[in-house]
Amino acid sequence: MIEAHALHKRYGRLLAVDGISFKVEPGEVLGFLGPNGAGKSTTMKMIAGFLAPSSGTAKVCGHDVQAEPMAARRALGYLPEGAPGYGEMSPKGFLGFIADVRGLAGEHRRARLDAVIGRLSLQSVLHQPIDTLSKGFKRRVGLAAAILHDPPALVLDEPTDGLDPNQKHEVRGLIRELARDRTVLLSTHILEEVEAVCSRAMIVARGKVLADATPSELLARSRYQGAVSLLAADSIAARAALDGMPGVSGFHQDGGDGRLYVFPQGKPVSAEAVAERLRQRGVDYRGLQPERGRLDEVFRRITTGEAQA
Numbered sequence: 001m002i003e004a005h006a007l008h009k010r011y012g013r014l015l016a017v018d019g020i021s022f023k024v025e026p027g028e029v030l031g032f033l034g035p036n037g038a039g040k041s042t043t044m045k046m047i048a049g050f051l052a053p054s055s056g057t058a059k060v061c062g063h064d065v066q067a068e069p070m071a072a073r074r075a076l077g078y079l080p081e082g083a084p085g086y087g088e089m090s091p092k093g094f095l096g097f098i099a100d101v102r103g104l105a106g107e108h109r110r111a112r113l114d115a116v117i118g119r120l121s122l123q124s125v126l127h128q129p130i131d132t133l134s135k136g137f138k139r140r141v142g143l144a145a146a147i148l149h150d151p152p153a154l155v156l157d158e159p160t161d162g163l164d165p166n167q168k169h170e171v172r173g174l175i176r177e178l179a180r181d182r183t184v185l186l187s188t189h190i191l192e193e194v195e196a197v198c199s200r201a202m203i204v205a206r207g208k209v210l211a212d213a214t215p216s217e218l219l220a221r222s223r224y225q226g227a228v229s230l231l232a233a234d235s236i237a238a239r240a241a242l243d244g245m246p247g248v249s250g251f252h253q254d255g256g257d258g259r260l261y262v263f264p265q266g267k268p269v270s271a272e273a274v275a276e277r278l279r280q281r282g283v284d285y286r287g288l289q290p291e292r293g294r295l296d297e298v299f300r301r302i303t304t305g306e307a308q309a
């Protein structure tokens, strides 16, 4: 389990983390979302014991990060943002070094090294200096180091940053697999990643938690959830026909392709009812389709204060 209680971090006059509290249980993947500078990395560094909080506490598997740093670090795998340090080392040398730091020995050490090298597909770059690797390979070396000692809790700062789409897919699969019996906290800027791997998402901005919900609860806050859209040759006529229809709260016309979005009031807008009404009023249309919620819109509204979280 990973717990944060009223964490604060002040850098001079800047309050980078302003009272963040949460609990992540085994089997959960909590995604930390937020604009640049929201305080995500700072919070993760405090949980990983790399940065002392100005106030508040963090615990990893019941061990207070400040009071029992060794026990807390043993229980945690941490992937910092950016490339792994020791860039002059090869992945083989670096992972061997981490294995020693973690106190792995003998057959267990060999088995764990083989397992992470295989899982992160590092065989082809094992002897090349880390500094000379592509961004994606550097990230994979960092992930291998984080999971090497098979910790029960993981804190991953933008784990798929710099990976190509296939590698992103691979790493998301790995995270889902790891999360089955572990606790995972990860940060991301990729909203589709939240739907793909997270069981819960926390939106932070200016050091505060603005929303803490499952991805589907967040999607349900989108005004596109339950909407329908269509293309009409005469969109003014289409709007006039649908205006005042029960269950319709408003419209938006896309500036690009001209698609007209019909937003619901309460329950989803019925595509059949919209089709029937347009037919009755003699309005030509095509491409009528139901819409689903959009996380990017929810994220923008919450982080820019356009809507109440």
Ligand SMILES: Nc1ncnc2c1ncn2[C@@H]1O[C@H](COP(=O)(O)OP(=O)(O)OP(=O)(O)O)[C@@H](O)[C@H]1O
Residues within 6 Å of the ligand: 011, 014, 016, 034, 035, 036, 037, 038, 039, 040, 041, 042, 043
């Ligand atoms: N060592 C430091 N000294 C001073 N200010 C810092 C330091 N580290 C971070 N900050 C500031 O604290 C705030 C939070 O930074 P942090 O890196 O935690 O944000 P983040 O949410 O991880 O952002 P990003 O998504 O860009 O990685 C930012 O305004 C940042 O400039």
